[in-house]
Amino acid sequence: MTDAESRDESPRFGPLSDYRVPALPTRDTLQSVLTRARELLRRRTDAPRIDHARLHSSTLDMLDAAAAPPACGPLIDELQATLGAWADRGPDAPRLQLIVLPPGDQDRIVASWAERQGHHVLQTPARDAILQADPDALPTLDGDGLLVVPALEAWFLRHRDGLWLIRALLDRLSELDRRAVIGCNSWAWQYLKRAVRADAVLPAPLTFQPFDGERLRGWFREISSANTEQPMRFRDAASGDDMLALSADGKPHDRLISLAAASRGVPWIAWRLWRHSLRQHIAANDDTDNGVDAATADAANGDAHTLWVTAFEAFSLPSRRGDDSLLVLHALLIHGPMLPARLTDVLPFTGTANTINSLLAAGILAHDAQGRLTCTPEAYPTIRTGLTTAGFPVAEV
Numbered sequence: 001m002t003d004a005e006s007r008d009e010s011p012r013f014g015p016l017s018d019y020r021v022p023a024l025p026t027r028d029t030l031q032s033v034l035t036r037a038r039e040l041l042r043r044r045t046d047a048p049r050i051d052h053a054r055l056h057s058s059t060l061d062m063l064d065a066a067a068a069p070p071a072c073g074p075l076i077d078e079l080q081a082t083l084g085a086w087a088d089r090g091p092d093a094p095r096l097q098l099i100v101l102p103p104g105d106q107d108r109i110v111a112s113w114a115e116r117q118g119h120h121v122l123q124t125p126a127r128d129a130i131l132q133a134d135p136d137a138l139p140t141l142d143g144d145g146l147l148v149v150p151a152l153e154a155w156f157l158r159h160r161d162g163l164w165l166i167r168a169l170l171d172r173l174s175e176l177d178r179r180a181v182i183g184c185n186s187w188a189w190q191y192l193k194r195a196v197r198a199d200a201v202l203p204a205p206l207t208f209q210p211f212d213g214e215r216l217r218g219w220f221r222e223i224s225s226a227n228t229e230q231p232m233r234f235r236d237a238a239s240g241d242d243m244l245a246l247s248a249d250g251k252p253h254d255r256l257i258s259l260a261a262a263s264r265g266v267p268w269i270a271w272r273l274w275r276h277s278l279r280q281h282i283a284a285n286d287d288t289d290n291g292v293d294a295a296t297a298d299a300a301n302g303d304a305h306t307l308w309v310t311a312f313e314a315f316s317l318p319s320r321r322g323d324d325s326l327l328v329l330h331a332l333l334i335h336g337p338m339l340p341a342r343l344t345d346v347l348p349f350t351g352t353a354n355t356i357n358s359l360l361a362a363g364i365l366a367h368d369a370q371g372r373l374t375c376t377p378e379a380y381p382t383i384r385t386g387l388t389t390a391g392f393p394v395a396e397v
Contacts, residue, residue, distance in 0.1 A: 210265025
């Protein structure tokens with residue numbers, strides 16, 4: 001199969017404006033839930049059941065076997081299929097392409113794709129230098145081949161002196177005589193459209209196809225079978241259902257549909273929620289003497305290839321200092337990971353330590369390997385809901 005034929009078969013990135021968050025189970029799905037509930041009531045006594053007291057967090061090795069990184073799934077290959085098709089169109093194709101992704105992309109999809117393909121990647125400036133940068137801080141963009149600007153959000157600060165560099169970069173891109181691919185955080189893109197009219201220079205953005213229940217099922221099956229000789233089994237801890245089996249009408253499990261909706265179709269959010277929900281069963285020798293049937297013991301006891309799926313983790317924003325928390329979160333969504341010292345440059349208040357500590361304790365924020373503050377991907381839906389309710393401008397994805 002040629003590269004062009006392979007690209008023809010791969011899912012493609014599409015317009016950001018077409019992104020539709022997977023829906024919660026519909027009335028038809030609700031009916032199937034009721035049907036399944038009736039089936040559970042009639043379930044045979046040898047159906048798998050599990051004692052939740054015996055479920056323990058999975059080891060890192062088992063998690064990596066069941067849901068190995070990277071958390072972006074097939075998106076790098078799909079990006080290549082999209083941009084390869086664009087490149088195949090020749091000189092008549094648009095000169096610039098804009099890829100907009102939701103926050104939390106810790107796998108650096110655009111940069112990883114560019115490095116894999118051997119393209120010229122424009123290095124981002126040091127954030128500490130943006131406010132004091134001089135005109136020489138903007139490197140030359142001329143040259144041969146494809147130029148990739150992987151993170152447009154790294155070129156500005158939401159500060160009165162923090163936008164000149166992004167303006168200069170956009171001016172250069174508008175005059176550039178070579179093809180370029182620009183990546184941008186969806187919240188930064190929403191801000192830059194208003195602050196510097198970035199949409200007047202760059203084309204309509206593209207993003208990935210949302211991960212619905214069926215896409216999640218296929219992806220989880222693929223990564224759980226890639227690293228073990230025997231495929232992993234995932235059972236619902238409440239019902240014993242095979243989580244990756246299709247229903248009688250060919251649909252994925254209802255909880256995968258709900259996971260797709262809860263994660264807003266974003267793979268790295270779904271991946272983390274999925275990993276957090278996986279548990280091992282630690283069976284005792286006297287299980288069968290304590291009401292646990294033999295079939296359940298056989299299904300779980302000592303089985304290194306069965307994991308039990310518990311309820312997906314829920315987050316809530318701290319109740320105290322709510323307005324300050326939202327301002328901190330909004331700034332981090334726009335800029336991406338930031339050191340606390342830089343965070344104060346883009347906030348309308350000082351004294352953020354207590355607010356940050358409460359968000360860290362709640363699992364809403366975390367420190368990355370460089371000590372920067374970042375919103376945890378799995379908390380993003382909760383953060384977005386809080387910002388929307390409070391009337392903040394929100395990104396499309």
